[in-house]
Amino acid sequence: MNLLIWIVVAAAVIGVFLIVLLINIYNRLVQLRNRFENSYSQIDVQLKRRYDLIPNLVETAKAYLKHERETLEAVIAARNQAVSANNKAAESPSDPAAIQAMIGAESALGGSIGRLFALMENYPDLKGNENMLSVQEELSSTENRIGFARQAYNDSVMSYNARRESFPDILLAGIYGFQEAVYWLIEDATERETPQVDF
Amino acid sequence: MDFFEHQRTAKTNTLWLSILFAGAVTLIVLLVYGVVLCVAAYQQQLSAAGGVARSAPALDFSWWHTELFLTSAAATLFVIFLGTACKRWSLSGGGTAVAESLGGRQLNRSTTDPAESRLLNVVDEMAIASGIPCPLVYLLDDENGINAFAAGDRPDNAVIGVTKGCLDALDRDELQGVMAHEFSHIFNGDMKLNLRMMGLLHGILLISISGTIIMRSVSLRAGHRYRRRSNNNDAKGAIFILCLGLALFLIGSVGVFFARLIKAAVSRQREFLADAAAVQFTRNPDGIAGALKKIGGLVRGAQLHSPKAEEASHLFFGNAFKGQWFATHPPLIERIRRIEPRFEGKFPRVTHSKTSHSDSSLVSQLAAGNQLSASEVTAEAVPSTPDQTAKVRFDMEATIERVGTLLPENLQQAQQVQSQIPQTLRTLTQDPFGACVTVYSLLLDRNADIRKRQIASLAKHAQGAVLREMKRHWSAFRQLSGGTKLPLVELAMPALKQLTGEQYQGFQKNLNRLISADNDIQLFEFLLRRTVLSHLKKLHDATRRKQRPESATQVHAAAADLISALAIAGHADHQQALTAMQQSMHSLSPSWNVNSQTNPSAQIDFVAADRGLTLLSDTTLNIKQRVLRACAVCIEHDGQTTPDELLLLRVIGDALGLPMPLQKTYSP
Numbered sequence: 001m002n003l004l005i006w007i008v009v010a011a012a013v014i015g016v017f018l019i020v021l022l023i024n025i026y027n028r029l030v031q032l033r034n035r036f037e038n039s040y041s042q043i044d045v046q047l048k049r050r051y052d053l054i055p056n057l058v059e060t061a062k063a064y065l066k067h068e069r070e071t072l073e074a075v076i077a078a079r080n081q082a083v084s085a086n087n088k089a090a091e092s093p094s095d096p097a098a099i100q101a102m103i104g105a106e107s108a109l110g111g112s113i114g115r116l117f118a119l120m121e122n123y124p125d126l127k128g129n130e131n132m133l134s135v136q137e138e139l140s141s142t143e144n145r146i147g148f149a150r151q152a153y154n155d156s157v158m159s160y161n162a163r164r165e166s167f168p169d170i171l172l173a174g175i176y177g178f179q180e181a182v183y184w185l186i187e188d189a190t191e192r193e194t195p196q197v198d199f
Numbered sequence: 200m201d202f203f204e205h206q207r208t209a210k211t212n213t214l215w216l217s218i219l220f221a222g223a224v225t226l227i228v229l230l231v232y233g234v235v236l237c238v239a240a241y242q243q244q245l246s247a248a249g250g251v252a253r254s255a256p257a258l259d260f261s262w263w264h265t266e267l268f269l270t271s272a273a274a275t276l277f278v279i280f281l282g283t284a285c286k287r288w289s290l291s292g293g294g295t296a297v298a299e300s301l302g303g304r305q306l307n308r309s310t311t312d313p314a315e316s317r318l319l320n321v322v323d324e325m326a327i328a329s330g331i332p333c334p335l336v337y338l339l340d341d342e343n344g345i346n347a348f349a350a351g352d353r354p355d356n357a358v359i360g361v362t363k364g365c366l367d368a369l370d371r372d373e374l375q376g377v378m379a380h381e382f383s384h385i386f387n388g389d390m391k392l393n394l395r396m397m398g399l400l401h402g403i404l405l406i407s408i409s410g411t412i413i414m415r416s417v418s419l420r421a422g423h424r425y426r427r428r429s430n431n432n433d434a435k436g437a438i439f440i441l442c443l444g445l446a447l448f449l450i451g452s453v454g455v456f457f458a459r460l461i462k463a464a465v466s467r468q469r470e471f472l473a474d475a476a477a478v479q480f481t482r483n484p485d486g487i488a489g490a491l492k493k494i495g496g497l498v499r500g501a502q503l504h505s506p507k508a509e510e511a512s513h514l515f516f517g518n519a520f521k522g523q524w525f526a527t528h529p530p531l532i533e534r535i536r537r538i539e540p541r542f543e544g545k546f547p548r549v550t551h552s553k554t555s556h557s558d559s560s561l562v563s564q565l566a567a568g569n570q571l572s573a574s575e576v577t578a579e580a581v582p583s584t585p586d587q588t589a590k591v592r593f594d595m596e597a598t599i600e601r602v603g604t605l606l607p608e609n610l611q612q613a614q615q616v617q618s619q620i621p622q623t624l625r626t627l628t629q630d631p632f633g634a635c636v637t638v639y640s641l642l643l644d645r646n647a648d649i650r651k652r653q654i655a656s657l658a659k660h661a662q663g664a665v666l667r668e669m670k671r672h673w674s675a676f677r678q679l680s681g682g683t684k685l686p687l688v689e690l691a692m693p694a695l696k697q698l699t700g701e702q703y704q705g706f707q708k709n710l711n712r713l714i715s716a717d718n719d720i721q722l723f724e725f726l727l728r729r730t731v732l733s734h735l736k737k738l739h740d741a742t743r744r745k746q747r748p749e750s751a752t753q754v755h756a757a758a759a760d761l762i763s764a765l766a767i768a769g770h771a772d773h774q775q776a777l778t779a780m781q782q783s784m785h786s787l788s789p790s791w792n793v794n795s796q797t798n799p800s801a802q803i804d805f806v807a808a809d810r811g812l813t814l815l816s817d818t819t820l821n822i823k824q825r826v827l828r829a830c831a832v833c834i835e836h837d838g839q840t841t842p843d844e845l846l847l848l849r850v851i852g853d854a855l856g857l858p859m860p861l862q863k864t865y866s867p
Contacts, residue, residue, distance in 0.1 A: 005235065009270055013274050039697075137671070140667070141671065147632075151699075152698070155701055
């Protein structure tokens with residue numbers, strides 16, 4: 001009978017220990033996931049700012065680019081696509097599919113804006129337009145912030161993924177439903193150039 | 200009662216808490232033993248009555264079985280210890296861990312929502328006014344009740360949480376009143392006490408949880424067994440385990456009951472103190488009284504949905520749950536009557552719709568608080584010469600008394616300083632990228648040659664985007680008046696705290712490069728670096744343990760380094776500086792002498808001062824108080840107060856964890 005008591009007590013103790021361990025693993029993963037979701041919200045704020053600037057950009061350009069309607073319409077369409085993709089991703093940044101869709105929409109938008117800017121090279125009047133210059137400046141400043149926020153997001157995704165793939169977290173990640181998070185990598189040539197700034 | 204007395208009271212309360220808790224634990228251990236004993240006796244009776252011969256000899260019935268007691272006691276203590284340790288570990292993340300577990304969403308500082316940005320402004324204003332770094336603010340979106348909390352274990356990692364109901368129902372004054380109440384918790388050392396309570400309570404909770412789990416597992420197993428074969432003893436064995444589980448659950452509940460009583464007893468008195476402090480800080484009883492009345496008028500009151508709130512119920516502004524016995528807060532009417540003795544008990548009707556945000560415009564907000572017209576606010580800030588000596592009378596006693604408190608004039612000063620900062624720069628501090636740009640820009644030298652070197656070094660090590668952004672805002676930075684620079688840095692702190700580990704490393708290196716570009720450290724650079732890096736370092740290097748100084752000599756040496764910096768900063772004449780230092784070190788240690796160890800040159804040794812400050816930040820509250828006093832003696836020595844001295848004092852206070860309110864440093 002003594003033995004039975006021992007067994008029960010030992011079982012209870014081990015049981016409690018395991019439960020606490022499980023809870024801790026869960027909490028740790030949740031914490032790291034919160035962190036990268038938080039990082040996404042930083043990107044979200046800046047993206048929204050950019051999306052708000054684009055209609056202004058298109059309106060200003062419209063007056064000069066009367067025969068380039070397709071390019072302008074493409075920009076607006078890509079922008080709307082990105083807005084809805086971003087809304088979905090912002091709601092659940094831990095859903096890999098949503099983030100992938102977001103990355104796709106963003107690169108499409110970047111492409112169409114790039115084409116617009118390339119086109120603008122042929123219209124010096126438009127390039128020198130005051131409103132256009134100010135919108136471009138706002139856009140570039142927003143781009144800077146997006147880049148920085150993306151870097152922070154990727155850093156936190158890395159911490160989360162590293163922890164998730166380690167032992168013993170990897171055993172439970174599947175059960176708990178912690179999926180691998182997606183990195184946001186874009187080839188951004190402008191970030192590499194060394195500026196000749198003087199002030 | 201001043202800051203230091205509050206801290207000591209909080210410590211005493213913690214001691215009481217521990218004693219009461221130990222009492223509860225002892226009770227629980229005895230109860231568990233009692234249960235195990237009963238079960239053992241019952242089992243023994245069964246085996247004696249049943250036909251199955253048991254090999255173990257019959258235990259004779261006595262109340263005390265040493266090994267049984269030790270086993271059950273060990274198991275119980277282990278479970279409690281585990282629960283407490285785990286909760287403490289999970290709370291070691293500080294305030295953010297608590298806020299996130301309650302479902303809070305970190306407010307983005309660049310938010311465009313007027314209610315959210317108003318809340319951020321109220322919090323920022325109070326933080327700058329009182330001398331703590333601007334805390335992170337969390338919003339509990341799903342909670343419609345009016346409630347708020349402050350969590351963290353030090354003033355510099357405090358976190359403020361607010362329910363959506365607060366944003367919707369309270370006006371700016373009332374919000375300020377609630378924030379003042381929370382800030383007073385931060386200053387009084389209540390947060391640490393509260394977190395400790397959460398940790399201890401969780402340990403007792405674990406017993407009832409483990410009881411529940413045992414019960415569940417057994418009822419499943421028993422069901423299976425019964426279907427397969429009905430064996431009397433097996434069934435009885437299962438029932439025995441079931442009873443054990445039930446007993447543990449009940450015992451755990453008893454523990455929870457007592458723990459809640461303890462919480463209630465310890466918390467309630469502190470709430471009255473916090474209410475009183477809120478009135479003292481704002482000199483506006485209507486603010487906090489108004490908030491309390493609205494809680495009374497709202498159907499939901501201060502209640503919270505989230506089940507996690509139970510554990511943290513003592514952290515909140517108002518009673519998060521119904522029920523008098525376990526109320527963590529005194530009754531509303533009593534609280535209101537203490538502030539407004541003539542209150543009749545009629546609560547205003549409060550609906551969920553947002554009250555008119557007539558003060559939603561940032562400019563008019565600042566103007567209203569400061570009685571400046573809107574045009575004055577948006578005008579360019581006039582740069583003042585950094586060497587201006589303000590003939591501000593320095594009151595040593597008052598300064599020591601004002602540590603960890605706030606006065607309306609500090610709030611006004613904070614508002615005025617903020618209004619002198621152009622809106623573009625304020626917006627710049629709101630996201631991590633812009634915050635880095637802000638700090639780099641503030642370190643750019645006026646001298647064009649040195650600036651060129653700084654820019655060149657940044658070009659090599661920072662992103663091109665950073666320099667482009669710096670160029671954009673350079674003219675605004677150049678025109679900033681001296682008194683607004685450090686507050687601007689303080690505003691940038693929350694965004695800087697969001698830098699990831701790698702981003703922080705890069706930022707820190709760039710910061711150091713910018714400062715050493717001219718091979719010299721100026722006072723402002725020292726202050727900025729200290730303000731920024733000491734807080735961020737704690738965030739990214741959580742493993743650093745407090746290193747208590749070994750001896751009094753070390754403490755005196757550190758204090759000497761620090762005070763020599765203060766003395767030189769405040770006295771143009773080097774002889775006078777030495778006398779001031781002598782006098783102030785005497786107040787700390789009568790035998791101290793100006794000897795060869797002292798810095799003989801007229802230049803401040805910032806490296807030594809920094810080291811000294813770090814060492815002193817790990818000492819006890821008593822030593823810190825005496826060091827602060829010594830600093831005050833040093834400043835008072837020549838009867839004149841320079842802005843540099845006050846700025847340095849504020850940074851010293853910040854490093855020691857003694858929040859110093861914002862005073863006028865520049866003459867109007």
